[in-house]
Amino acid sequence: MARSGVPTRERIISAASALFYNDGIRGVSVDAVAAKAGVTKRTLYYHFRSKDDLVAAYLAARDQPNLALFRQWFAEADDGLPAQVERIFRNLARSARHPKWKGCGFLRTSAELANMPGHPAMKIGAAHKKKFEEWLRVTFEAEGIAQASQLARQILLLLDGSFAVVLLHRDPSYMETAGEAAHGLIEAALPVRAKRRSRRRR
Amino acid sequence: MARSGVPTRERIISAASALFYNDGIRGVSVDAVAAKAGVTKRTLYYHFRSKDDLVAAYLAARDQPNLALFRQWFAEADDGLPAQVERIFRNLARSARHPKWKGCGFLRTSAELANMPGHPAMKIGAAHKKKFEEWLRVTFEAEGIAQASQLARQILLLLDGSFAVVLLHRDPSYMETAGEAAHGLIEAALPVRAKRRSRRRR
DNA sequence: GTATGTATACTAGCCAGTGAATATACACAA
DNA sequence: TTGTGTATATTCACTGGCTAGTATACATAC
Incomplete structure (x- = not known):
């Protein structure tokens, strides 16, 4: 579960969405998405198998x-x-x-x-x-x-x-x-x- | 001058063109362009100020x-x-x-x-x-x-x-x-x- | 002997992905 | 009520490899 009301997975997708849309896929690192979502990279990789998987979710x-x-x-x-x-x-x-x-x-x-x-x-x-x-x-x-x-x-x-x-x-x-x-x-x-x-x- | 008849600068642009078109800008490293052109990276940076400069030339x-x-x-x-x-x-x-x-x-x-x-x-x-x-x-x-x-x-x-x-x-x-x-x-x-x-x- | 061109070897930082451990929540038995 | 097991969720610390760009030196030509 997430600290705020929004589930972690959705917060990660929101962060990914803003960053990927703005800077492009290869212009955004997984670390940046995790940081924007307020989560460690390892948590991100718990919810998504890979960066490609995250892109698809975006x-x-x-x-x-x-x-x-x-x-x-x-x-x-x-x-x-x-x-x-x-x-x-x-x-x-x-x-x-x-x-x-x-x-x-x-x-x-x-x-x-x-x-x-x-x-x-x-x-x-x-x-x-x-x-x-x-x-x-x-x-x-x-x-x-x-x-x-x-x-x-x-x-x-x-x-x-x-x-x-x-x-x-x-x-x-x-x-x-x-x-x-x-x-x-x-x-x-x-x-x-x-x-x-x-x-x-x- | 170049080893072959084609000047080095043009060979670099040709290599960049093929690679950038195929894999996108951020998907291609300067090293890859240099290698494809048969030139060291330092030579490439002699002919182009930066990667952005090379992209523009492409x-x-x-x-x-x-x-x-x-x-x-x-x-x-x-x-x-x-x-x-x-x-x-x-x-x-x-x-x-x-x-x-x-x-x-x-x-x-x-x-x-x-x-x-x-x-x-x-x-x-x-x-x-x-x-x-x-x-x-x-x-x-x-x-x-x-x-x-x-x-x-x-x-x-x-x-x-x-x-x-x-x-x-x-x-x-x-x-x-x-x-x-x-x-x-x-x-x-x-x-x-x-x-x-x-x-x-x- | 100066301008042009090329090469070797390097730096400092970033990147995707992982290993190992920990925390929380809840189900169920004693 | 307390203990214990298990699935979910999260963290810290790390790796090996790649990336843009550079310091320095060497070669060639006019």
Whole structure:
């Protein structure tokens, strides 16, 4: 058990999350994570088999909250598919303006561990993005879009592209550009009936 | 001077390029680069002030060849803007099928060094992507596209998105999806006159 | 004989992971 | 109530190896 109310394992993951996201996987030592969690390294190794294991736990802990946030932004208003998806990009742009923002933890980790394709963290990252893509696809299909899976892939490409480009240029306006492109692609794919409906809602 | 015909400095950059691209910046030691270049570490430090300096040289050496390749793919046939840009994506998909492919060196480096925004390598990476975007914009403008800069940004987002997504899923078909999306966006932005022209060319 | 280039050998610090011991909590027997 | 065993949780101290960078010396060329 932990000294404070939070279990030790979770405190370690929190510390790892902050440090890995900020400085990258190889930029953070296990000692640093242990110190930030207020625990000795040996305790950390009691809860996690290896650093790789800890990295996987870091990403796994980000999976659900991240998806929930996207869904929440999407559902904030029922103003039509194009606007709802565009709102995800707009909110992301707002996040990206915070000075501590450093892109998508899943993508940055996958870029750093690109030479270890079988790494558990890679699998978790891939699964996370697949879930998001699948959620988009299902959502599009429910609105009667014929090429739903194609469109979902395109939106995903715009999203992940904006993570990469904004991180490089430190210019969140690219996220708004991506949002507008997504808006346009979805609008064009919408059947006429749904288009009328979305206009009414707005 | 070097033992072989190639100057020492260039051999070091070649070795660094292969290793950094494959294993990431922090995954490669200066000793490893020196060994691969067939040179002692001290010699390496004669030619480069620091590892960061070497990283910058690695990316700088990739700037022009990379852009030239894109331009070459674009110019391989004069079959209209949408098809020409889509061909860049198709060729990229072909590259991505090689087992040694590991995404875009510029993006991966920027992801790894995200906590050092002033790092010279970040500046070189940002400048590289800006050059590509600017080349697209000028090309679009020459074809009479009104929203050329907006469209150039969208294509860039699709391109960098496909680097990220393909690296994560190891599925180059996303690059073809991105190419089709780019094709569609450009076609829609083309003035009627140019559209007819591009159809004729095909 | 000075500038360029290369090599040997070194330092000081960091890193992932471990060995051995200890502390706490709780179940169950006397 | 007290004693004892066992699983969980934690600590201190350590190792062997790697890492970026350097002090010094030697070679070669013009």
